[in-house]
Amino acid sequence: IQKLKCSSELIRCYQYLEQTSRSFAAVIQELHPELKDVICIYYLVLRGLDTVEDDMTLEIKYKKEVLETFYEKLYIRGWSFADSGPNEEDAPLLIEFDVVITEFLNLKKEYQDVIAKITREMGMGMSKYTTKKVNTVEDWNEYCHYVAGLVGIGLSQLFVASGLEPSGIEKLEALSNSMGLFLQKTNIIRDVFEDVIDDRRFWPIEVWSKHVNLVGDLINDKYLTQGVNCLNELCLNAIEHIPDVLDYLSQIHDRTIFSFCAIPQTMAIATITLCLNNPKVMSENVKIRKTEAIRVMKQKIAPTDAVFLKKLDILEKNVQLKTGPSMANSKYEYVRGFETFE
Ligand SMILES: COc1cccc([C@H]2O[C@H](CC(=O)N[C@@H](CC(=O)O)C(=O)O)C(=O)N(CC(C)(C)C)c3ccc(Cl)cc32)c1OC
Numbered sequence: 001i002q003k004l005k006c007s008s009e010l011i012r013c014y015q016y017l018e019q020t021s022r023s024f025a026a027v028i029q030e031l032h033p034e035l036k037d038v039i040c041i042y043y044l045v046l047r048g049l050d051t052v053e054d055d056m057t058l059e060i061k062y063k064k065e066v067l068e069t070f071y072e073k074l075y076i077r078g079w080s081f082a083d084s085g086p087n088e089e090d091a092p093l094l095i096e097f098d099v100v101i102t103e104f105l106n107l108k109k110e111y112q113d114v115i116a117k118i119t120r121e122m123g124m125g126m127s128k129y130t131t132k133k134v135n136t137v138e139d140w141n142e143y144c145h146y147v148a149g150l151v152g153i154g155l156s157q158l159f160v161a162s163g164l165e166p167s168g169i170e171k172l173e174a175l176s177n178s179m180g181l182f183l184q185k186t187n188i189i190r191d192v193f194e195d196v197i198d199d200r201r202f203w204p205i206e207v208w209s210k211h212v213n214l215v216g217d218l219i220n221d222k223y224l225t226q227g228v229n230c231l232n233e234l235c236l237n238a239i240e241h242i243p244d245v246l247d248y249l250s251q252i253h254d255r256t257i258f259s260f261c262a263i264p265q266t267m268a269i270a271t272i273t274l275c276l277n278n279p280k281v282m283s284e285n286v287k288i289r290k291t292e293a294i295r296v297m298k299q300k301i302a303p304t305d306a307v308f309l310k311k312l313d314i315l316e317k318n319v320q321l322k323t324g325p326s327m328a329n330s331k332y333e334y335v336r337g338f339e340t341f342e
Pocket residue numbers: 021022023024025039042043046147148149151152153155156176179180181183184187260261262264
């Protein structure tokens with residue numbers, strides 16, 4: 001029956017999900033059936049908006065218009081966007097966006113309202129930063145709120161709307177916001193080398209200009225010491241969000257939602273640990289191993305409470321299993337693993 005319920009458009013959506021982010025797609029697919037499709041569509045809507053924001057070939061006035069009205073397109077059956085530049089990685093998603101809209105309009109109205117509201121606010125924020133630089137740390141926090149904090153705030157609302165999480169988590173907007181800021185700041189810090197090369201500017205100007213005169217000097221080994229000092233300053237800023245992250249995670253009840261939330265944060269904690277005081281960040285794109293990420297969470301971060309550690313033990317087994325020969329078996333093991341959750 002579950003299979004019959006799956007339309008050709010929904011199958012197409014999961015194919016796009018796989019293409020856009022394989023490892024995270026696997027985590028989304030482990031979610032409770034009530035949420036899985038909702039989060040798949042939410043992820044693709046956000047990916048569509050992000051593809052417009054990343055597109056540097058669009059004329060500014062037009063780009064701002066598309067970003068600010070993107071949420072309205074969710075209600076226009078058949079709409080798609082064919083103006084992406086040829087190099088935009090997820091342009092095909094926008095060309096077939098009518099498929100996402102079809103499935104969005106199949107969702108319960110309560111889910112549609114959350115996704116449309118977040119999309120509207122995010123589009124406004126992205127439009128603002130199309131013509132505004134990230135100068136101060138406040139700007140950095142505001143930009144990351146728009147592109148990542150809002151995602152967390154929307155997810156908390158969807159978790160409560162599904163009935164799988166008790167009302168409350170959606171009221172903790174600061175904690176939901178921190179879930180996004182920590183992931184986004186960690187990505188911005190890790191990706192500095194390729195971003196400076198590709199002419200993308202995400203490090204706050206007021207911070208790096210205390211260490212070097214030109215942003216390009218950050219990745220110039222002549223200024224390696226200054227670059228690493230700047231790196232450390234931003235790592236410590238990102239690390240300030242970790243208490244909120246742990247506070248948020250400790251309030252999640254549903255085991256599939258816990259895993260969906262904890263895995264990316266675990267990666268980010270391992271990534272920021274690897275980046276701190278690491279000169280390699282200024283000359284290459286450093287990457288962590290998943291099991292290393294979970295070990296860090298268990299040994300250094302996890303509070304002493306037994307339930308949290310038990311959650312992490314199961315998480316570790318599942319991440320290891322996921323590296324097993326075939327997804328099918330590990331997937332089965334994955335579900336079985338959670339039976340002993342209580
Ligand atoms: C309560 O909040 C969350 C709870 C669970 C997961 C995420 C968050 O995690 C992925 C994790 C993910 O997508 N990981 C990639 C690796 C990477 O992008 O570095 C992956 O594993 O492929 C992520 O990075 N972003 C993108 C933003 C950070 C901009 C929000 C993201 C985009 C859309 C959705 Cl629905 C969710 C998330 C949350 O969002 C804050």
